Amino acid sequence: MTTTSRALAPGQVRTAEGVLGEWGALLAVARKEWLYVRRYPSWVISLLIWPVIFPLAYILSARALSGPDQSGLALFIARTGISDYLGFIAIGTTVWMWQNVVLWGVGFALRNEQWRGTLETNWMAPTWRFTFLLGPSLVHLAQMLIFMLVSAIEFGVFFGVRFNGNPLLVILLIAVSAPSVYGLGIAFASVVVWLKEAHNFVQMVRGLVMIFCGISFPIALLPGWMQEVAVFLPQTYMMRAIRSAALANATLSDLMPDIIALLGFGAFFLAAGYILFQWTERRARRAGAIGQY
Amino acid sequence: MAVKTFPLPVITWRTHLNALLMVAKKDWQHFWRYPLNAFSSLLHPLIWLTPVYFMGQAFSVDGKAHGFAAYSGTTDYISFVLVGMVLNNYVNTVFWNIGFAMKWDMDSGVLESNWLTPAARPILLIGRTLTSLLVTTLLSAALLLVAGLLFGFRPTGDVLAAALAMLPLLIGLYGFGIAFAALVLLMRDANSVVDMTSYLVSVFSGQQFPAQSLPRWLMPVSLILPLTYGYDAVRGLLLNTRTLLPIPVEVGMMTIFMGLMIWLGLRVFNQIERKVRQRGTLGQH
Numbered sequence: 001m002t003t004t005s006r007a008l009a010p011g012q013v014r015t016a017e018g019v020l021g022e023w024g025a026l027l028a029v030a031r032k033e034w035l036y037v038r039r040y041p042s043w044v045i046s047l048l049i050w051p052v053i054f055p056l057a058y059i060l061s062a063r064a065l066s067g068p069d070q071s072g073l074a075l076f077i078a079r080t081g082i083s084d085y086l087g088f089i090a091i092g093t094t095v096w097m098w099q100n101v102v103l104w105g106v107g108f109a110l111r112n113e114q115w116r117g118t119l120e121t122n123w124m125a126p127t128w129r130f131t132f133l134l135g136p137s138l139v140h141l142a143q144m145l146i147f148m149l150v151s152a153i154e155f156g157v158f159f160g161v162r163f164n165g166n167p168l169l170v171i172l173l174i175a176v177s178a179p180s181v182y183g184l185g186i187a188f189a190s191v192v193v194w195l196k197e198a199h200n201f202v203q204m205v206r207g208l209v210m211i212f213c214g215i216s217f218p219i220a221l222l223p224g225w226m227q228e229v230a231v232f233l234p235q236t237y238m239m240r241a242i243r244s245a246a247l248a249n250a251t252l253s254d255l256m257p258d259i260i261a262l263l264g265f266g267a268f269f270l271a272a273g274y275i276l277f278q279w280t281e282r283r284a285r286r287a288g289a290i291g292q293y
Numbered sequence: 294m295a296v297k298t299f300p301l302p303v304i305t306w307r308t309h310l311n312a313l314l315m316v317a318k319k320d321w322q323h324f325w326r327y328p329l330n331a332f333s334s335l336l337h338p339l340i341w342l343t344p345v346y347f348m349g350q351a352f353s354v355d356g357k358a359h360g361f362a363a364y365s366g367t368t369d370y371i372s373f374v375l376v377g378m379v380l381n382n383y384v385n386t387v388f389w390n391i392g393f394a395m396k397w398d399m400d401s402g403v404l405e406s407n408w409l410t411p412a413a414r415p416i417l418l419i420g421r422t423l424t425s426l427l428v429t430t431l432l433s434a435a436l437l438l439v440a441g442l443l444f445g446f447r448p449t450g451d452v453l454a455a456a457l458a459m460l461p462l463l464i465g466l467y468g469f470g471i472a473f474a475a476l477v478l479l480m481r482d483a484n485s486v487v488d489m490t491s492y493l494v495s496v497f498s499g500q501q502f503p504a505q506s507l508p509r510w511l512m513p514v515s516l517i518l519p520l521t522y523g524y525d526a527v528r529g530l531l532l533n534t535r536t537l538l539p540i541p542v543e544v545g546m547m548t549i550f551m552g553l554m555i556w557l558g559l560r561v562f563n564q565i566e567r568k569v570r571q572r573g574t575l576g577q578h
Contacts, residue, residue: 049489057496061345064506065352065370067360072352075360079351200333207340217347 025127029135033109037139047143051151052158055093058216059086059159080218087163087247090155092215095239098144099181100206106185107202109136111192119193129281130274133189137182148174169245169252173238176262180234183269190276193284209235234265304411312412316420317427320394324428334428338378338436339443345374345501346444356445364506366535371444376528377500379433380459384520386425387463389491391470392477394421399477405575414566415559418474419467448531455531458540461547462523468554475565478575499524504537519550 037043062085066073077083110132113119122132155161163170188205192198212226213219213235219227230236241258244250324331349370352358357368367373395418398404407417437446448455497511498520507515515521516537526543529536536543569575 046489053489053493053496057492057501058344058348060496060507061501062348062352063508064364064502065349065358065361067363069360069363071363072358072360075354076351200329203333203337203340207336210340211343214344214347216344217351221347221350 022128022131025125026131026135026138029131030138033136033139037143043143047147047150048154050097051094051147051154054097055090055155055159058089058093062086062089062216080220082218082243082247084161084247086159087155087161088243089216090151090159090161091243091246092213092239094148094151095177095235095242096206096209096213096215098148099184099209099235100202101144101147102140102181102185103188103202103205105140106133106137106182107188107192107198109133110189111198114193130277133186133273133277137186140185141178141182145174163246165244165246165249169250169255170242172252173241173245173255173259173262176259176266177234177238177242179266180238180262180269183266183271183273186273187269187276190273190280193280208233212236213239215239234262234269237261237265308411309413309416312410312416313420313423316417317423320421320424321427324424331428331432334432335435335439338382338432339440342371342374342378342440342444346371349374361502361506364535365503367532369445369447369532371440372446372448372532373503373528373534374501375437375440375444375446376448376531377524379437380524380527381495381500382429382433382436383426383459383463384466384495385491386429387422387466387470388494389470389473389487390425391418391421391467392473392487394418395474395477408575415471415562418471418562422467422470450529450531450533452531455527458526458530458544458547459523461544461551462520462527465519465547465551465554468551468556468558471558472561475562478569479565494518494520497521503534505535519547522546 062076066076066085073085076085080088082088110119113122113132123129152163156163184205188198188201191201195201208229209215212222212230213233214222214230219230219236222230237258241250241255241262244258245255349358349361350356352360353368353370358370359368361370361373362368365373395404398407408414410417440446497507497515498518499515504512504515504521504525522537522543525534525536525538526540526547528534529540529543538546
């Protein structure tokens with residue numbers, strides 16, 4: 001049996017009614033995802049605890065490296081020009097956690113449907129199939145915004161981090177970063193459908209962020225070839241721009257080069273995600289492998 | 294008609310040993326069935342180590358962390374962290390893997406049938422760690438070699454004494470691992486809690502920094518964990534670091550911990566396992 005595609009035929013235009021229908025489908029998928037989230041409320045515990053405990057290892061290590069007389073910290077400040085190493089680490093680890101959670105969450109959205117045995121039946125619904133990835137991404141984005149807010153409050157309460165920059169600029173930077181983060185997640189989700197087992201690839205991608213983007217150190221400390229790799233990763237720009245906006249009072253014009261780079265990365269990853277999704281869909285339908293797990 | 298009789302199997306130490314080796318052999322085959330996992334197991338610690346290394350460099354002069362030395366007694370930060378990482382691999386293998394292995398058996402639907410064999414249950418549990426311990430040893434040796442080449446690893450103390458000091462710590466952890474396995478039998482899932490607890494235990498027992506450097510209000514958390522003294526003693530012997538207590542005292546504490554945990558672990562396991570069998574929930578997941 002073949003499933004019917006909702007791709008528009010050449011010359012065919014989506015009607016207003018059709019667009020409204022797609023919007024309804026998107027909301028329905030997002031609502032279904034939200035029901036899953038509510039069904040397993042243990043994520044609330046993770047939401048409250050991980051923002052504190054993940055940076056803790058780096059923060060306490062930095063404290064140990066500073067020494068009781070702060071001589072190590074003086075070296076760090078002289079080398080990096082950054083006095084607030086707590087805020088520096090807190091922002092770096094939060095960006096890393098954001099990408100990590102998106103890879104596991106959005107990246108496995110279709111794969112989870114395969115496990116549950118519902119992907120094939122959903123696929124037959126007369127709607128745009130990309131909706132099945134956009135819906136979970138919306139819910140996920142809402143969860144991550146709460147996560148970031150909780151993180152910012154907890155960093156202040158537990159570690160004494162003071163974000164003295166412009167909060168509107170930080171929100172803008174999160175908004176321009178989101179397409180890159182979720183574009184990568186969507187591309188990943190498409191690949192996972194035919195790779196099936198992708199845990200090692202998640203480790204690899206998040207490992208790249210951890211090694212090259214400077215979650216706990218300035219990338220100026222990396223050897224030249226590693227700095228060249230870092231230039232091609234959007235998380236490098238996210239960490240630098242958010243740190244500058246939140247900790248160093250950078251202005252919009254200071255941040256413009258990073259914002260433009262992030263928008264470029266966002267467009268690239270979203271396009272790559274969509275193309276990969278379409279390719280995966282065609283490949284899976286031809287091979288009849290969409291329901292296999 | 295002649296009645297054919299079959300003797301009941303006689304359970305001896307030899308049969309126990311056979312069961313132990315068979316469980317280990319099965320795990321060994323399973324591990325190598327997915328060779329990418331083996332590669333990933335080596336790569337993963339290197340990935341975690343890299344930002345720690347560069348962060349250490351930011352606080353150091355010519356690779357020597359003098360601020361760190363004021364707490365730990367060594368300027369060699371990366372060797373300190375590497376030893377912590379290798380020890381943590383062993384701790385995870387024994388501490389948590391017994392329970393996780395049982396969860397995998399539950400999910401695969403083989404736990405109940407394994408339980409029906411005439412092998413002692415603790416043997417089945419310990420058998421699940423033999424392959425992990427061997428793999429951990431191989432991977433740790435590879436990690437020390439690769440990380441040593443990339444970042445530098447310079448043990449200045451007695452390697453054999455450090456390895457011997459690890460033994461009571463590891464054996465004691467078996468007791469905890471067996472008790473944890475019993476909890477998994479009862480709860481049938483504990484993933485998110487375990488994830489957070491194992492991370493916190495590794496942070497506070499001093500995997501990446503000495504307990505002496507913790508803020509005063511957090512130090513008691515580290516000092517009540519027996520693992521802290523195990524890590525401390527091994528580093529003291531291997532890297533000549535400044536220890537919290539004299540090394541013989543720390544090793545003595547580990548030996549007492551070993552006896553206590555084995556007794557407690559087996560007792561908890563026996564009680565919970567009986568309860569689970571009475572409730573008939575062994576096959577559920």
